[in-house]
Amino acid sequence: MYKEQPVKAGQKESSAQAIAPEIGYTVSMPKPWTHLLEVQMHVRWNQMPAQLELKMPVWTPGSYLIREYARNVQDFDVKAGGKDLTWHKINKNTWQIDTAGAKDIVASYGVYANELTVRTNELNDEHAFWNNAGTLMFPKDQLKAPSTVTVNPYIPKWKIATGLPKVAGQANTFRAANYDILYDSPFEVSDFKEVDFTVEGKPHRIVFSGDGNYDMQKTAADVAKIVDEAYKIFGEFGYDKYTFIVNLRGGGGLEHLNSTALQYDRFGFKPESRYKNFLALAAHEYFHNFNVKRIRPDALGPFDYENENYTRMLWVAEGGTEYYANLLLRRAGFLTDKEYLDEKANAIAALQRTPGRLETSLEDASFDAWIKYYRQDENSVNNQISYYDKGEIVNMLLDLTIRESSGGKKSLDDVMRYLWTEYFKKGRNYGPQDYQKAAELMAGRSLDNFFSKYVRGVAEIDYNAIFNPIGLAIKSEEPDAGTAYIGANLVEDNGRLTIRSVPAGTPAYDQGINAGDQIVAIDGYRASQARLQQYLGDRKPGDKVRLTIFRTDRLRDIELTLGSNTRQAFTFVPVANPTEQQRSLYREWMKNDL
Numbered sequence: 001m002y003k004e005q006p007v008k009a010g011q012k013e014s015s016a017q018a019i020a021p022e023i024g025y026t027v028s029m030p031k032p033w034t035h036l037l038e039v040q041m042h043v044r045w046n047q048m049p050a051q052l053e054l055k056m057p058v059w060t061p062g063s064y065l066i067r068e069y070a071r072n073v074q075d076f077d078v079k080a081g082g083k084d085l086t087w088h089k090i091n092k093n094t095w096q097i098d099t100a101g102a103k104d105i106v107a108s109y110g111v112y113a114n115e116l117t118v119r120t121n122e123l124n125d126e127h128a129f130w131n132n133a134g135t136l137m138f139p140k141d142q143l144k145a146p147s148t149v150t151v152n153p154y155i156p157k158w159k160i161a162t163g164l165p166k167v168a169g170q171a172n173t174f175r176a177a178n179y180d181i182l183y184d185s186p187f188e189v190s191d192f193k194e195v196d197f198t199v200e201g202k203p204h205r206i207v208f209s210g211d212g213n214y215d216m217q218k219t220a221a222d223v224a225k226i227v228d229e230a231y232k233i234f235g236e237f238g239y240d241k242y243t244f245i246v247n248l249r250g251g252g253g254l255e256h257l258n259s260t261a262l263q264y265d266r267f268g269f270k271p272e273s274r275y276k277n278f279l280a281l282a283a284h285e286y287f288h289n290f291n292v293k294r295i296r297p298d299a300l301g302p303f304d305y306e307n308e309n310y311t312r313m314l315w316v317a318e319g320g321t322e323y324y325a326n327l328l329l330r331r332a333g334f335l336t337d338k339e340y341l342d343e344k345a346n347a348i349a350a351l352q353r354t355p356g357r358l359e360t361s362l363e364d365a366s367f368d369a370w371i372k373y374y375r376q377d378e379n380s381v382n383n384q385i386s387y388y389d390k391g392e393i394v395n396m397l398l399d400l401t402i403r404e405s406s407g408g409k410k411s412l413d414d415v416m417r418y419l420w421t422e423y424f425k426k427g428r429n430y431g432p433q434d435y436q437k438a439a440e441l442m443a444g445r446s447l448d449n450f451f452s453k454y455v456r457g458v459a460e461i462d463y464n465a466i467f468n469p470i471g472l473a474i475k476s477e478e479p480d481a482g483t484a485y486i487g488a489n490l491v492e493d494n495g496r497l498t499i500r501s502v503p504a505g506t507p508a509y510d511q512g513i514n515a516g517d518q519i520v521a522i523d524g525y526r527a528s529q530a531r532l533q534q535y536l537g538d539r540k541p542g543d544k545v546r547l548t549i550f551r552t553d554r555l556r557d558i559e560l561t562l563g564s565n566t567r568q569a570f571t572f573v574p575v576a577n578p579t580e581q582q583r584s585l586y587r588e589w590m591k592n593d594l
């Protein structure tokens, strides 16, 4: 179990790290109702420093927020040969141990695990799910060290699912070649159900933890089609085996090298229209094994687990992945081209309703994910865009631009393949210039105008200029033209009508309505969402309305002049008399006739 790593020929032995520590973790859960994962960390090290620093990561890759996992640690204790060693904390996530000459120590601690999300931990009497970055400490400066993890399930019938390979001959023990791999491999331990499938000779499995209205065989067959479509882009897989871990509660997904953790409503597998949301989630997280886990942006690996890891490329890592998730669904036949295009038209409408599109570029939104995307507030609509949503749209536009410029010979698939071959295969990460260059290589021309306006800048997007060559026009309508409106986003809860956010440029914004205002009365009558709708329907732009509001705890009246609703809806229509070129570009893209 704790075999020393042989030193390879040519490797220098001069540094203290020449012989890596042997690290073995044991994770137990004897009292799941306490939500405490009990961790033992066994460190044997010829080069054991006089003061060993054990550190808990502050975040986990894929979720760009400092989460301070150390706050869940309790009951820390460390021994050598059964005797207590002294230790103290030297910062929020570091335990410094006086090793007193010992070369073999065992640290133990509890991790409170009562938050089921894909990036946190949950232990109860139904299951255990954990992320290793939020559970297992690492010795300072030893992120390249291998380790093993032995799991003691609560009861014998609980099984273990993880992307880590098993250690032969040792029950419930898994091996990680280094910490980037260890922290990339979540565990699900429960009496889960599982189904296997094979694509291009590679084994895949889906683990379902919990009951629900899913059909395991159908889900496996459908997910296999998505995996197969991704395979067609790259022509190979980067893993030996892939595991989908599905917890049937909560929502969301987190990508890993050879697994993904998904959370989805247990009753969301029917009807078919809802089931497609599950397939879209699975497709997104699965595609990440190519795009972000292997085709890696600059700062995203190897990781710094104690600080923010800044990148301007989340619009490709996330937005590009979302573009491909939906495209894979389309290619696998789960969406018609009309369904696909309707969804894109709605996404464009949502972006065009977001004032923040004129404030923050895709690159800046990516860079500030740590302080903005993961910390949204009532002003986000005015100063931010989502690098997922706009990123998906801009990657789609980039794909169409490449298809048009290359006369249909190249597409974004070629960019992905190029990044796979030239960056992942050569052990390199790519940066903003590399992505642009790869796209330009496929387009056969400079795309500087495209990137400076839509990626680095905040210019309004000229959609029709890009859709026309593909045979589509985007038609905008103002379905509510002439109707009176206020323009604030409202939420009604327990009879209270409250302003949730106030987009810039609306009558509410210009005339002093604040997020948090509670509307009590409209022209002297009790307010409700329904009453407000009805009131606005009876009025016209330019009419005045007296809103009685609570702002903090003071009652006051605000006189407001109603504006005209200019909300736009978009639909795609084929251009009149499409040329053969337009027809063929459309056919290539949507796998259907225009």
Ligand SMILES: [Zn+2]
Residues within 6 Å of the ligand: 255, 284, 285, 288, 317, 318, 321
């Ligand atoms: Zn993602």
